Amino acid sequence: MNEPETAALLAAAKVLDPRFPKPDEHGVLVRLWQQQLRQVPFPAAQQALLSYYASERYRQHRQPISAADVLGEWRDAHRAAEERHRSHRALTQARQHPFDPDRLHRGVDQAVTQLAQRWHIRRGLNPQQAHERAAADRAARRAWLSVACPHCRAPAGEPCWRPTPRAVGRVRRTQPHPSRITEALQARHDTGTG
Numbered sequence: 328m329n330e331p332e333t334a335a336l337l338a339a340a341k342v343l344d345p346r347f348p349k350p351d352e353h354g355v356l357v358r359l360w361q362q363q364l365r366q367v368p369f370p371a372a373q374q375a376l377l378s379y380y381a382s383e384r385y386r387q388h389r390q391p392i393s394a395a396d397v398l399g400e401w402r403d404a405h406r407a408a409e410e411r412h413r414s415h416r417a418l419t420q421a422r423q424h425p426f427d428p429d430r431l432h433r434g435v436d437q438a439v440t441q442l443a444q445r446w447h448i449r450r451g452l453n454p455q456q457a458h459e460r461a462a463a464d465r466a467a468r469r470a471w472l473s474v475a476c477p478h479c480r481a482p483a484g485e486p487c488w489r490p491t492p493r494a495v496g497r498v499r500r501t502q503p504h505p506s507r508i509t510e511a512l513q514a515r516h517d518t519g520t521g
């Protein structure tokens with residue numbers, strides 16, 4: 328608010344509340360209020376004035392509004408509006424990107440392929456060869472993951488287990504047991520997809 332707007336706000340306060348101090352002719356009150364409320368837009372300050380004099384708080388103590396009250400009302404309204412805006416945006420995004428398990432799986436596939444590709448490049452393949460090897464790795468991984476392991480009994484969809492010394496637990500293997508690969512190849516052969 329600038330000074331004329333602040334003067335208009337104080338005049339409105341005086342109309343609403345006979346106990347509100349009458350602005351002095353030197354404009355000291357106006358300048359003090361304007362300094363405190365320079366960041367508050369005039370319509371928001373008017374709204375703050377109206378809601379203050381309609382509030383339960385005012386009905387109880389009947390104190391004239393202060394610049395700090397206007398600032399507080401404005402900050403509360405500002406926060407509430409931002410909160411509404413944020414939750415609206417979150418809702419819109421959720422509607423635009425509903426959870427899609429297929430996309431998740433594609434993402435995992437891509438990540439696995441890229442890791443494999445980097446691994447092959449570090450071992451001396453050129454990028455094209457590495458890409459082909461990585462794609463083959465991914466297809467193989469998908470194939471053996473689709474069957475249970477006859478050796479360690481890992482169910483379909485889960486990597487093989489490796490027994491640990493002293494049987495304190497089991498650890499996942501990054502590579503499947505050979506019999507699981509045989510099993511996967513056999514399954515593909517049986518269904519005619521391999």
Ligand SMILES: [Zn+2]
Nearest residue numbers: 476479487504
């Ligand atoms: Zn296994």
